[in-house]
Amino acid sequence: MDSSIYSGLKVEAVARASRVFRREDEAIASLKPSRTAERLAGEAGYSPVLVEKYIQILGEEEARELIAWNDKPLPETIRCNDFLIPCSELESMLSQKGFVVSRIPWLPHGIEVIEQPIRVGATHEYMQGLYYIQDPGSMLVAYLLGVEPGETILDMAAAPGGKSTHIQQLSRDSTILVAVDISRRRMRALRSHMQRMGFRSYVALRADSRLLPSIAGIGWADRVMLDVPSTGEGIIRKDPERRRSRSQADVLRIHYLQLELLYTAVDLARPGAPILYAACSTSPEEGELVVSRLLELRSDVEVERLESPVGSPGVDSYLGVDISGEARRCLRLWPQRHGTEGFFICRVRRRV
Structure with missing residues (x-):
């Protein structure tokens, strides 16, 4: 399809007009759980449809592993802000206060807090901006975007600031960051984190990012975080x-918002x-299918x-839905495999 005739806000109408997309949406909306899924869901307090999705993607054995992992407490992890302090020095400061910490080997600035005498968000070091409380999977995203000094980088769903502060940290506050979010409350948090962590080279804009082409024009960002x-x-x-709070109708509604963005x-x-497209979800509707439909459009x-x-x-087979083989180039993080939150990460490039 000729992309020039569509704007972001028209994407859902265009997509739903596709006979193929309509058939796929019907399959997604009408997903029926198996008896196995209903039994597992009843035992664990999940939506049967969500468990059926786990089984469809992972198989029954690993679906059970995922459900068991989801019962484990999420480790407390922080991202050291080496724009203000060397990470080794931060570790020493926290250790002197009675914290037991350990570096996360696959994240340059990631630290796991194993024991904490006080809440990790209530220390002087936190107030001084020396670290940001963040899950490892979420930390990984900014590294995979890549950052070069002097670039103009757009963060389209920026608040409360985890990715934005990380981008500025990696660039040593040398990019021109345009941080956009629709939530007034969350944008206040973003500005607070930016100030707390010592970053100044940014513009914060409260807006619906789907309207940005009419506000700021097109074709200007050197990199985009989404x-x-x-x-x-x-x-x-x-x-x-979250085990039972979302229906498949909710998933499809959010899918089209994600596709528009x-x-x-x-x-x-x-x-x-x-x-860099990322979604904190285990559902292909919010990951591989979004990317696959973008390629169709x-x-x-x-x-x-x-x-x-x-x-x-990435997943390349799901409910008989046509998912592009290119989705295998994307990345999935699973709690039971990687010890993180469930995450989908994909990097696409606009062709020259």
């Missing part, structure tokens, strides 16, 4: 209510620029293979 709003099915360890991200990127996008220290390839 950690989309999601169902949060990947954070069950943090929020157990990603479509708009490509418009905003300059030719040749990478876009536009001919000016390619998926790049990610070089990551951890992760599994």
Whole structure:
């Protein structure tokens, strides 16, 4: 399809007009759990449909492992802000206060807090901006975007600031960061984190990112970060209510929001620029299917293979839905495999 005739806000209408997409949406919306899924869901307090999705993707044995892992407490982890302090010095300061900490070997700035005499968010070091409380999977995202000094980088769903502060940390506050989010409350948190951690080279804009082409034009961002709003099915360890709080209708609604945002991200990127798409979800509807449909709607996008220290390839078979083989180049983080939250990460590039 000719991408030039669509705007981000029209993507859902265009996609739903596709006979193939309609058939796939019907299959997704009408997913029926098996008896095995219903039994496992009853035992663990899950939505039977969510458990059926686990089984479809992972098989019954690993689905059981995932459910068991989701009952384990999520480790407390922080990202050292080496813009203000060497990580070794931060470790020493925390140890002197009675914290037991350990470096996360596959993350340059990741530290696990094993024991804490006081809440890790209530220390002077935290108030001084020496670290950010963040899950390892979420930390990984900014590294995979890649950052070069002097670039103009757009963060399209920026608040409360985890990815934005990390981008500025990696660039030594030398990029021009445009941080956009629709939530007034969360944008206040972003500004607070930026100030706390010592970053100044940014613009914070409260807006619906799907409207950015009409506000700021197209084709100007050197890189785009898009950690989309999601169902949060990947954070069950943090929020157990996610086990049963979302229907397939909710998933499809959020899928189209994500597709609109990603479509708009490509418009905003300059030719040749990478876009890092991430979703805190285990559902292919929020990951591989979003990327696959983007490729159907536009001919000016390619998926790049990610070089990551951890992760599994993207899903390429799900409910009979047509998922592009390029989705295998994307990355999935699973609690039972990688000890993180459930995450989908994909880097696409706008063709020159």
